[in-house]
Amino acid sequence: MPSRRTLLQTAVAIAGSPLAPGVIYAGSARAAAQMGVLYDHRHREARAFRLRAAQLNAPVHGTEDGDITDLWQHYFSVAWKGEPMPLAGLTERPALFMLEQLGFQHGMRVFFQAEHEPDGQGGWTHTIVRSSRPALKGQLEAAGSDWPAVLADQLLTAPQTVASKDITPTGAAMAARIDEPARLYSWIIAPRSVANHL
Amino acid sequence: MALPPNVSERDFNRALEQFSNIVGSEWVFSSDEDVALYRDAYSIYWGEPEERVASGAVAPDTVEQVQAVVRAANEFRIPLYPISTGRNLAYGGSAPAYSGSVVLDLKRMNRVLEVNERNAYALVEPGVSYFDLYNHIEERNLNVWIDPPDPGWGSVIGNALDGGGGWTAYPYRDHFGAHCGMEVVLGDGDIVRTGMGALPNGSTWQENKWGYGPWVDGLFRQGNMGVVTKMGFWLMPKPEAYISGTATVPDDEGAVGLMDTLNLLENTGIVNGSTQLGGGGAGGAGFGGGGWSLQVPIYGPANVIRAQLDYCRQKFEAIEGCTFTEEPLVRIPLSPEDRARVRLVNFGIPNLSTFSMLGRSPFQPNPAGGHIGFSPIVPRRGEDLVRFRNWYQANAAEVSGGENLGIIGPVFMTNWERSLVGLIMFPISKDPEHNSKIRDAFVRWVELAAAEGWAEYRAPTVYQDLIASTYDYNDNALTRMREKIKDAVDPNGIISAGRYGVWPRHLRDA
Numbered sequence: 001m002p003s004r005r006t007l008l009q010t011a012v013a014i015a016g017s018p019l020a021p022g023v024i025y026a027g028s029a030r031a032a033a034q035m036g037v038l039y040d041h042r043h044r045e046a047r048a049f050r051l052r053a054a055q056l057n058a059p060v061h062g063t064e065d066g067d068i069t070d071l072w073q074h075y076f077s078v079a080w081k082g083e084p085m086p087l088a089g090l091t092e093r094p095a096l097f098m099l100e101q102l103g104f105q106h107g108m109r110v111f112f113q114a115e116h117e118p119d120g121q122g123g124w125t126h127t128i129v130r131s132s133r134p135a136l137k138g139q140l141e142a143a144g145s146d147w148p149a150v151l152a153d154q155l156l157t158a159p160q161t162v163a164s165k166d167i168t169p170t171g172a173a174m175a176a177r178i179d180e181p182a183r184l185y186s187w188i189i190a191p192r193s194v195a196n197h198l
Numbered sequence: 199m200a201l202p203p204n205v206s207e208r209d210f211n212r213a214l215e216q217f218s219n220i221v222g223s224e225w226v227f228s229s230d231e232d233v234a235l236y237r238d239a240y241s242i243y244w245g246e247p248e249e250r251v252a253s254g255a256v257a258p259d260t261v262e263q264v265q266a267v268v269r270a271a272n273e274f275r276i277p278l279y280p281i282s283t284g285r286n287l288a289y290g291g292s293a294p295a296y297s298g299s300v301v302l303d304l305k306r307m308n309r310v311l312e313v314n315e316r317n318a319y320a321l322v323e324p325g326v327s328y329f330d331l332y333n334h335i336e337e338r339n340l341n342v343w344i345d346p347p348d349p350g351w352g353s354v355i356g357n358a359l360d361g362g363g364g365w366t367a368y369p370y371r372d373h374f375g376a377h378c379g380m381e382v383v384l385g386d387g388d389i390v391r392t393g394m395g396a397l398p399n400g401s402t403w404q405e406n407k408w409g410y411g412p413w414v415d416g417l418f419r420q421g422n423m424g425v426v427t428k429m430g431f432w433l434m435p436k437p438e439a440y441i442s443g444t445a446t447v448p449d450d451e452g453a454v455g456l457m458d459t460l461n462l463l464e465n466t467g468i469v470n471g472s473t474q475l476g477g478g479g480a481g482g483a484g485f486g487g488g489g490w491s492l493q494v495p496i497y498g499p500a501n502v503i504r505a506q507l508d509y510c511r512q513k514f515e516a517i518e519g520c521t522f523t524e525e526p527l528v529r530i531p532l533s534p535e536d537r538a539r540v541r542l543v544n545f546g547i548p549n550l551s552t553f554s555m556l557g558r559s560p561f562q563p564n565p566a567g568g569h570i571g572f573s574p575i576v577p578r579r580g581e582d583l584v585r586f587r588n589w590y591q592a593n594a595a596e597v598s599g600g601e602n603l604g605i606i607g608p609v610f611m612t613n614w615e616r617s618l619v620g621l622i623m624f625p626i627s628k629d630p631e632h633n634s635k636i637r638d639a640f641v642r643w644v645e646l647a648a649a650e651g652w653a654e655y656r657a658p659t660v661y662q663d664l665i666a667s668t669y670d671y672n673d674n675a676l677t678r679m680r681e682k683i684k685d686a687v688d689p690n691g692i693i694s695a696g697r698y699g700v701w702p703r704h705l706r707d708a
Contacts, residue, residue, distance in 0.1 A: 065551075065554060065555075066553075066554030066555075067549065067550060067551040067553075067554045067555075068550060068554075069548075069549040069550045069551060072550070073329065073333075092554070092564075093567065094553040094554045094567065095554070097239070097553065097567065098550055098553055101239070101285075101351075102351070104235050105305060167231065168230075168231055168234045169234050169235055169237060169239075171237075171239070171244070171628065173239035173240060173287070173567055173568060174239070174240065174244065174566055174567045174568035174626060174627050174628050175564070175565075175566040175567055175568075175627050175628070176627060176628050176629065177566070177627050177628075177629045177632065178566040178603075178604045178625045178626075178627045178629070178632060180564060180566065180627070181564065182563060182564040183564070
């Protein structure tokens with residue numbers, strides 16, 4: 001039984017069964033409804049990401065403390081055993097690491113990764129780590145404080161335009177430096193077969 | 199495509215072809231993209247030439263396939279590195295000890311073969327994770343607990359074979375100690391069952407550890423004599439309740455009585471839970487405190503453990519200056535309120551929370567994630583506790599070259615019975631310069647500890663030779679004996695070359 005402590009189930013129910021990966025990556029509002037979303041409730045930006053995802057009818061899952069155990073046990077592991085559903089997220093690094101590792105055995109890979117860091121002056125800097133569209137950085141910068149909503153739009157409704165063909169492990173287990181500042185990580189994890197449709 | 203050492207591309211391709219014939223081509227991996235999945239996520243050599251990497255991977259589904267793969271590997275002299283789920287992060291993960299080995303990935307062998315509630319044991323395959331076994335038991339509402347480590351996504355067999363431990367009652371939290379019987383494919387493809395498992399048609403394989411004659415199971419703990427394909431474990435019947443108390447002494451003098459009393463209470467079976475030691479100015483509890491505190495948990499029937507805790511109070515309060523506080527009794531199964539506040543692994547519930555919490559503090563809100571540990575075994579006496587702490591504090595600045603490398607120590611672990619572990623934690627990241635300094639510090643701590651008679655019980659693959667070299671009584675007699683056995687049961691040195699410092703003949707001489 002999922003606990004309140006680690007699980008905020010704010011899902012919007014989706015109708016019908018998941019589409020094939022290629023269809024998901026056709027890109028549309030319909031695509032958003034076929035992607036799961038994970039956000040970290042501790043961060044305002046992640047909550048804004050979640051709000052936009054819910055408006056797009058994406059099934060949304062939250063974690064209160066960064067621990068994905070209950071979500072993994074009761075949702076993702078079950079879903080991924082059948083027809084794996086792509087998942088997009090705005091979280092801290094450990095959640096990406098855990099889901100990427102757990103996803104390997106279900107044929108899931110990380111197709112998109114970006115890092116978002118407070119600039120100390122109320123704004124954010126964005127680093128596009130893995131994407132076929134580095135120009136997304138400019139879009140996020142132009143969006144100012146609305147960047148989480150813009151990010152959700154891009155990841156959920158047009159995933160095929162941001163996904164990369166590079167699907168090697170991200171190395172998200174470790175930070176780049178031990179004194180790395182706090183960051184948020186955005187990502188898409190999807191079935192490896194998606195690569196065939198890019 | 200990387201090649202195993204001393205193997206031609208032609209032979210490697212022929213071996214891969216044979217592996218494909220045995221397990222199916224979809225379960226043989228040699229592309230860079232696939233092989234990268236087997237990198238050690240916490241490698242202290244991340245991205246550097248010395249990083250231990252695989253040349254390929256093969257994932258059998260049955261013990262017969264394991265035998266066939268081992269025989270094919272013998273034919274082409276392909277080094278194999280078996281992993282269960284490959285999640286022993288900080289100890290090498292799924293990357294081989296000998297670079298260029300082919301990972302023998304046993305994840306597909308993930309069947310829970312039996313959980314016997316009546317006699318409280320389980321028989322599992324290597325790919326069964328703690329989550330898998332927990333789910334199997336809970337779905338059937340069986341009256342037994344597992345003992346998960348932190349985190350619980352790893353293999354039950356893999357953790358036991360690596361020397362891992364958990365957080366419930368003794369002896370169950372000593373994972374190798376709680377095993378009973380195993381099935382092993384040796385380096386030449388032969389298959390053995392240990393203990394009572396060698397008795398055809400016997401039914402006590404998981405009920406008697408020793409069987410008849412010399413006991414060989416220990417050869418496979420941190421070993422490379424074969425591939426363990428089944429293993430039995432004793433399980434704890436679900437206890438009725440849990441209670442704990444905390445004894446606190448004001449100074450180092452009190453630590454002597456604290457440890458002596460703990461030893462008495464554990465050695466007489468009064469305290470059976472995983473105790474937790476803090477304070478004393480040790481790194482695990484912050485450098486400020488002068489006193490020591492010890493939490494003693496007990497599992498059992500409610501009225502019995504209340505009496506046991508009363509006895510603990512009586513014994514601890516006999517120490518001068520010691521205070522003893524009790525925490526509320528927790529009924530099992532856990533109420534939702536208790537479940538939300540307790541540490542789940544103490545109640546046999548696997549989870550991954552450690553990844554979102556480990557190393558996080560007000561001083562380090564964004565820990566680097568990667569880490570390795572040096573965990574020397576220390577006598578469980580108050581005098582030695584204080585001596586180890588003083589030794590650490592006296593050497594810390596010099597070992598770190600006057601820099602703050604983020605090393606934390608010592609964290610004293612009392613979860614193994616009879617001895618202490620003085621854990622020193624080393625943060626690692628993807629920064630080669632910092633990792634290089636951490637490597638220097640690690641080696642220095644190993645040398646300093648060995649000079650004091652303290653040595654590690656478990657090590658990352660890259661330091662297994664170093665640690666083995668500290669166990670050098672009588673000109674490394676123990677290592678030499680292991681090498682003789684290795685040469686006999688794995689004559690071509692196929693299985694896990696170099697694991698825990700045991701190398702096959704052709705690589706010892708190289």
